[in-house]
Amino acid sequence: MRISVDFETDSLPLCYRMAILSIKKEAIRKGNKDTYTCYFESQVSQPKPYASAVYLQNFKLGEPDIALSGFRLHFTTSEYDILLPLINGLQRTPTFTYKHYEFKRGAIHFDPEHRVQSGKVIITTLSPILIEDEEGHSLAPSDPQYNEHFNEISNRLSLSLRKHPLRKALRMTPIFTKKRVIKETNEVFQRSRESEAQYLYFTAYSGRFLLDGDPTDIQWLLDVGAGLRRGQSFGMLALEMEVNM
Numbered sequence: 001m002r003i004s005v006d007f008e009t010d011s012l013p014l015c016y017r018m019a020i021l022s023i024k025k026e027a028i029r030k031g032n033k034d035t036y037t038c039y040f041e042s043q044v045s046q047p048k049p050y051a052s053a054v055y056l057q058n059f060k061l062g063e064p065d066i067a068l069s070g071f072r073l074h075f076t077t078s079e080y081d082i083l084l085p086l087i088n089g090l091q092r093t094p095t096f097t098y099k100h101y102e103f104k105r106g107a108i109h110f111d112p113e114h115r116v117q118s119g120k121v122i123i124t125t126l127s128p129i130l131i132e133d134e135e136g137h138s139l140a141p142s143d144p145q146y147n148e149h150f151n152e153i154s155n156r157l158s159l160s161l162r163k164h165p166l167r168k169a170l171r172m173t174p175i176f177t178k179k180r181v182i183k184e185t186n187e188v189f190q191r192s193r194e195s196e197a198q199y200l201y202f203t204a205y206s207g208r209f210l211l212d213g214d215p216t217d218i219q220w221l222l223d224v225g226a227g228l229r230r231g232q233s234f235g236m237l238a239l240e241m242e243v244n245m
Contacts, residue, residue, distance in 0.1 A: 001076065001083050001223065002113055005090060006106030008070045012056070014063050015184045015199065017232045019098040020054055020073060024231075030092050031085030039082065047160050050077035051225020051236040053127035070106075074126055076236055078161070078223035116219040118242040120212050126236040128180040128204035129227040138203035141174035153227060158217070161224065167214035170221075177207035184232070204234060210243070 013019055029036040039048060052075045059068035077083050087108065096103045131139045131149050139146045147170070155166050183199040204227075211218060225235035 001078070001080070002111035003075050003083070003087065004109045004111055005073045005075070006070065006109075007073065007096075008104040008106060009068065009102060011065045011067055011101060012071065013099075013101065014061070014066055016054065016066065017182075017184055019101060019103075020052065020233055021231065022098045023073065023096045023103065024052065024075070024086065026096060027089030027093060028082065028085045029089065031087070031089030035081060035085045047157055048082075048231040049079045049161050049224050050075060050082060051127065051230040052076070052233045053236040054233055074111075074236060076223055076225065078220060114239055116215045116222065116239065116242065118244070119215050119218070120210065120243040121218055122175070122208060122240040122243060123211050123222070123237045124208050124240050125206040126238050127233050128182070128206040128235075129237075130202055130204040130229050130234045131227050140179070141172060141177050141205055141207075141209070147171050150227070154217075154221065157224070158220070162220070166217050168217070170211065170213040170217060173210040173212070174205075175208040175210060177205045177209075180204050180206055182234075202229070202234075208240065 007023075025036070025040055028039070039046070052073060055072045055074070056066065056068050057070045057072070059066050075083075075086065090105060090108055094105055096105065131146060131153065133139060133145065133149055139149055150172055151166065151169055154170060158164065158166050180203070182202040182204060184202065211221075222237050222239055224230065226237055227235040229235070
């Protein structure tokens with residue numbers, strides 16, 4: 001289930017993912033406080049059943065701000081209990097604020113979907129996929145251990161959200177990928193940092209992949225996203241085409 005939402009603004013922070021997260025959280029809170037409490041105030045941290053991506057419009061990178069004319073937020077989830085509060089909250093809120101930034105909410109679009117039937121598809125990333133090993137080191141799609149850790153992360157997510165493991169192992173074969181070094185920061189990092197570092201850095205990858213697996217698992221990844229930090233605008237996928245077996 002996918003929607004996209006237009007926003008008007010003339011600036012975003014260079015590290016804009018926390019600003020986008022604040023929009024989603026505020027919309028869900030206004031849409032249904034119980035849902036907000038379940039996903040964002042629970043004492044037990046739990047993965048979110050969604051992913052998102054942001055398309056900047058007419059932008060010019062700067063520091064600390066990006067100048068632009070607006071952006072479109074893409075959102076996908078497998079759960080109506082989070083989609084409906086999000087939509088209700090968006091409809092009730094014409095303007096969102098984050099620090100000194102202001103975002104005027106525009107049209108909400110319900111995006112078309114194609115349900116996967118094949119066990120082999122070509123996907124495109126709408127936001128970059130972040131895969132890390134046990135020590136927190138980022139892995140490139142060309143790394144021999146990439147699929148091992150992609151499956152470990154996906155399996156943990158499936159056990160948490162679906163209460164069962166993947167039906168079969170997944171394999172991501174890169175067709176074309178691009179390295180993306182993402183700058184980010186948050187209040188916890190700012191309070192705890194012991195060095196002069198201003199940013200957290202995440203090395204993720206965008207591009208096109210051939211994805212093999214069980215069709216149900218593939219559809220589920222399209223619905224909730226892949227990899228780490230999906231709730232922070234990583235790992236949203238789009239189906240490009242199914243490959244005949």
